[in-house]
Amino acid sequence: MRKIRKKEHVENYLRTTYKGNTLFEDVFIEHNSLPNLDFNHIDTTTSFLGRIVDYPIIINAMTGGAEFSQEINQDLALIAKEYNIPMAVGSQTIALCDDEECRESFTIVREIIGDEGIVIANLNAQSSIDEVNKALEMVKADAIQLHLNPAQEIVMLEGDRDFKGILENIETIVKTIDKPVIVKEVGFGISKEAASKLYNIGVRNVDISGFGGTNFIEIENIRYNSIDFSELYSWGIPTALSLIKCRELPEDLNIISSGGIRNSMDIVKSLILGGQMVGISGEILSYLLHGGYENAKDYMEATTHKMKIIMLLLGKKNIQELKTTEYKILGNLKDLLNGK
Numbered sequence: 001m002r003k004i005r006k007k008e009h010v011e012n013y014l015r016t017t018y019k020g021n022t023l024f025e026d027v028f029i030e031h032n033s034l035p036n037l038d039f040n041h042i043d044t045t046t047s048f049l050g051r052i053v054d055y056p057i058i059i060n061a062m063t064g065g066a067e068f069s070q071e072i073n074q075d076l077a078l079i080a081k082e083y084n085i086p087m088a089v090g091s092q093t094i095a096l097c098d099d100e101e102c103r104e105s106f107t108i109v110r111e112i113i114g115d116e117g118i119v120i121a122n123l124n125a126q127s128s129i130d131e132v133n134k135a136l137e138m139v140k141a142d143a144i145q146l147h148l149n150p151a152q153e154i155v156m157l158e159g160d161r162d163f164k165g166i167l168e169n170i171e172t173i174v175k176t177i178d179k180p181v182i183v184k185e186v187g188f189g190i191s192k193e194a195a196s197k198l199y200n201i202g203v204r205n206v207d208i209s210g211f212g213g214t215n216f217i218e219i220e221n222i223r224y225n226s227i228d229f230s231e232l233y234s235w236g237i238p239t240a241l242s243l244i245k246c247r248e249l250p251e252d253l254n255i256i257s258s259g260g261i262r263n264s265m266d267i268v269k270s271l272i273l274g275g276q277m278v279g280i281s282g283e284i285l286s287y288l289l290h291g292g293y294e295n296a297k298d299y300m301e302a303t304t305h306k307m308k309i310i311m312l313l314l315g316k317k318n319i320q321e322l323k324t325t326e327y328k329i330l331g332n333l334k335d336l337l338n339g340k
């Protein structure tokens with residue numbers, strides 16, 4: 001059942017048509033006609049989880065557990081290795097009780113990336129300590145993502161209905177596990193209030209995974225049509241809004257900006273608004289499924305190249321400098337921030 005669901009998620013992701021808005025378009029950054037920089041010296045390296053990565057980009061959690069997902073994970077891991085960027089595997093619940101073959105679609109990621117690279121495990125936030133330890137061990141993970149997905153579960157026919165006690169469970173995990181814990185959404189955004197509750201129980205890494213990209217209400221809606229959930233397609237906190245609001249929390253809360261990250265502009269604006277790293281899922285998956293490994297690699301090559309171009313045109317030679325860029329907030333994003 002789980003294997004079928006995994007396949008349907010990927011297939012139905014490609015069939016979605018609803019276009020959400022991250023509101024990054026309402027963030028204005030200014031051109032600099034006197035950059036005083038050599039393009040070839042633009043430095044995009046950054047530190048994440050105690051290691052140096054070449055770009056502040058994570059290939060974010062998607063899949064694993066079935067034959068088709070092994071191919072996807074293999075190609076994504078090759079790109080993560082090539083660009084020296086972290087990769088998170090999809091939810092490993094399927095591999096905790098399943099066969100060796102199923103585990104292979106996850107373990108292959110670590111095999112390809114090697115010991116020097118960063119691999120992030122992934123489970124739902126209701127998982128037990130034992131499950132977390134198994135998931136970490138399976139991919140020799142540098143950290144674990146615990147996903148929060150009430151909006152997805154509640155529209156899923158076979159999904160969870162009881163969301164009590166999740167915060168307490170996360171607290172137990174954070175206090176027991178000696179690896180970093182990243183609490184993430186799956187495309188509906190994390191509010192400042194939710195992030196604050198997480199911060200207060202000791203969470204220091206959140207992946208906001210906001211609205212504007214992959215839409216799991218639509219994905220689940222395509223899986224069955226007993227109830228039409230289309231009026232909920234607009235549900236969620238736009239990524240730019242979620243990021244700005246969560247950034248009001250103390251500086252030692254690391255924020256990964258994800259959800260609807262499609263291009264170099266989204267990446268640069270995410271970093272300027274205070275994201276430590278930027279996660280991409282659906283967009284790279286689209287390139288991979290439509291044109292194979294080379295196509296996905298070309299997308300990454302072009303995106304990182306354009307990211308450097310924007311850095312040059314802002315006059316910022318490295319990520320640290322980039323993060324000091326001034327910006328203006330316009331339009332709907334401004335109205336939402338001002339409560340209008």
Ligand code: FNR
Pocket residue numbers: 009010013060061062063089090091122145146147184185186187209210212213214258259260261279280281282283285
């Ligand atoms: C996901 N996502 C996801 N997240 C997670 O924590 N565990 C998972 O197993 C999955 N599975 C998954 C499958 C597919 C096909 C997609 C497209 C996505 C959610 C993902 O990590 C991310 O949070 C959202 O997709 C929003 O980012 P994008 O896709 O808009 O860049």
